[in-house]
Amino acid sequence: MLIQTVNLGKVYKNGIAALADINLTIDFGEFIFLTGASGAGKSTLIRLLFREELPTAGQVLIGGRSVVRLTTPEIVRLRRNSGVVFQDFRLMESCSVFDNVAFALKAVERPWNEIKMRVPAMLERVGLAGREHENVMHLSGGEQQRVAVARAIINNPLILFADEPTGDLDPKTSDELIHLFADINAEGTTLVMATHDKDIVERMQRRVITLERGRMIGDTVGGWQL
Amino acid sequence: MRGNSWMTVAAILTITISLFLCTFFWLIIANLNANANKVEEDVRVMAYLDFDLTQRDYRNIETQIKFISGVKNVEFVSKDQGLESLEGRFNDSNLLATLGGKNPLPDSFSITAAGADDVKPIYDAVKKIDGIYEATYGAGTVERLFALTDTLRQAGLAVMILLCVAAVVLIALSIRLTILARKKEIMVMKWCGATDAFVRWPFFLEGMMLGVLGALLALGLEMLLYSQAAAYISATVSFVQILPLSQVWGSATVFTLGAGLLLGAIGSVIPLARFLKV
Ligand SMILES: Nc1ncnc2c1ncn2[C@@H]1O[C@H](COP(=O)(O)OP(=O)(O)OP(=O)(O)O)[C@@H](O)[C@H]1O
Numbered sequence: 379m380l381i382q383t384v385n386l387g388k389v390y391k392n393g394i395a396a397l398a399d400i401n402l403t404i405d406f407g408e409f410i411f412l413t414g415a416s417g418a419g420k421s422t423l424i425r426l427l428f429r430e431e432l433p434t435a436g437q438v439l440i441g442g443r444s445v446v447r448l449t450t451p452e453i454v455r456l457r458r459n460s461g462v463v464f465q466d467f468r469l470m471e472s473c474s475v476f477d478n479v480a481f482a483l484k485a486v487e488r489p490w491n492e493i494k495m496r497v498p499a500m501l502e503r504v505g506l507a508g509r510e511h512e513n514v515m516h517l518s519g520g521e522q523q524r525v526a527v528a529r530a531i532i533n534n535p536l537i538l539f540a541d542e543p544t545g546d547l548d549p550k551t552s553d554e555l556i557h558l559f560a561d562i563n564a565e566g567t568t569l570v571m572a573t574h575d576k577d578i579v580e581r582m583q584r585r586v587i588t589l590e591r592g593r594m595i596g597d598t599v600g601g602w603q604l
Numbered sequence: 605m606r607g608n609s610w611m612t613v614a615a616i617l618t619i620t621i622s623l624f625l626c627t628f629f630w631l632i633i634a635n636l637n638a639n640a641n642k643v644e645e646d647v648r649v650m651a652y653l654d655f656d657l658t659q660r661d662y663r664n665i666e667t668q669i670k671f672i673s674g675v676k677n678v679e680f681v682s683k684d685q686g687l688e689s690l691e692g693r694f695n696d697s698n699l700l701a702t703l704g705g706k707n708p709l710p711d712s713f714s715i716t717a718a719g720a721d722d723v724k725p726i727y728d729a730v731k732k733i734d735g736i737y738e739a740t741y742g743a744g745t746v747e748r749l750f751a752l753t754d755t756l757r758q759a760g761l762a763v764m765i766l767l768c769v770a771a772v773v774l775i776a777l778s779i780r781l782t783i784l785a786r787k788k789e790i791m792v793m794k795w796c797g798a799t800d801a802f803v804r805w806p807f808f809l810e811g812m813m814l815g816v817l818g819a820l821l822a823l824g825l826e827m828l829l830y831s832q833a834a835a836y837i838s839a840t841v842s843f844v845q846i847l848p849l850s851q852v853w854g855s856a857t858v859f860t861l862g863a864g865l866l867l868g869a870i871g872s873v874i875p876l877a878r879f880l881k882v
Pocket residue numbers: 390391392394395396414415416417418419420421422423465
């Protein structure tokens with residue numbers, strides 16, 4: 379067991395109850411789809427799982443320990459072992475594609491010669507070979523999304539959280555990205571992916587967690603639940 | 605960046621002013637201390653004689669002085685010698701002319717005490733001798749000098765603390781703007797698993813850069829002014845001993861640069877703390 383939530387709930391500061399009573403267990407190597415209508419709480423759940431937000435009820439346990447109780451070095455270790463693709467990408471606007479991906483390696487203090495080798499290889503994997511020096515803001519939405527994916531997976535995370543990573547992609551590119559995810563999942567990375575894409579969920583036949591207005595209404599292996 | 609550069613200039617200038625005044629106070633205190641120490645070493649009592657005395661009286665008084673306990677040496681200083689030494693003190697070789705061609709000084713005995721503790725008893729005893737018109741010793745000067753140093757030190761300390769706080773606040777405000785401009789970057793960095801130290805060091809460097817720039821400006825100003833002031837004071841009142849620039853600039857540099865670095869470092873740590881709690 380990698381991550382467990384116990385009666386997890388989140389009420390935002392403005393009083394909106396985004397999640398309630400979420401009990402789920404995520405094992406090493408799983409590939410999980412998180413589905414639900416807009417506003418159901420998918421992004422909120424992901425934010426709680428990687429500790430961007432702290433729970434207001436219940437707990438998130440990582441390796442059996444509450445994320446609230448983690449010490450600063452433990453939080454650093456947790457983050458070095460997880461990758462996140464944000465729904466809004468959160469790329470550095472004024473930087474090149476290369477710098478945006480290299481950012482994740484620089485943040486964990488990898489040496490420059492290693493960064494020089496790994497970034498282009500990573501960009502090739504997400505279909506952005508040769509685009510290193512373009513300004514990330516001159517890229518299309520789908521291309522930016524893949525930069526965000528590259529940044530999230532370049533550190534070979536144990537677990538990858540992806541919040542609608544195919545949202546801006548055409549069917550073909552989205553297919554390629556899902557293949558990439560399946561590959562890194564086969565290499566051992568646990569994957570939690572929020573998505574609206576019924577086709578992908580149906581095709582992949584993986585575990586599907588369905589949220590509705592902040593509550594878990596389904597946790598099955600197979601196709602689309604709603 | 606445009607908004608930021610104004611803030612940066614303001615921060616650097618505040619550091620300059622703060623450190624300039626800090627070093628200024630420190631130099632004054634160092635000089636006062638040097639003078640106080642010098643005067644303290646001076647264990648002389650001067651006994652000025654009445655004007656209408658005979659040679660016999662002179663010898664009589666000298667003998668009386670020599671018998672006061674604690675007296676190590678008695679030396680006669682004629683009024684001409686007194687004038688000469690005064691000319692030396694005021695760097696004026698034509699004092700006599702200034703005074704209208706007539707030396708108004710009395711003859712005197714310069715009495716050297718065996719120790720600093722003997723000075724006051726000797727002074728008291730000498731005053732009682734017939735034919736002594738006035739006696740002086742340095743102790744009052746020492747005390748006044750020390751009192752002045754103390755007051756200055758306290759006032760200086762209060763001003764220094766205030767100015768340093770102001771400098772830290774301005775550095776913090778300036779760095780805060782940089783941080784705000786890079787807020788997203790900091791957050792993503794932390795989500796990628798960067799340590800606090802790693803996130804902090806560029807801001808730390810920026811703060812210390814501001815500190816050092818301000819310190820260098822302050823130091824330049826200080827040295828320029830000090831050598832001018834030292835030359836001026838030495839020329840006008842030569843009995844005040846001004847520490848030569850070569851003797852103070854080493855410690856002044858260490859002091860100013862060190863303070864600049866410290867203020868910069870503190871100023872960068874404060875505004876960042878909130879953003880590191882991601
Ligand atoms: N930072 C926030 N502060 C306050 N309320 C929020 C915040 N983020 C989300 N919410 C609210 O919480 C609820 C769940 O939002 P969430 O973003 O988790 O939904 P979602 O399932 O990811 O939706 P979408 O598919 O549109 O991305 C919504 O009602 C939203 O308005």
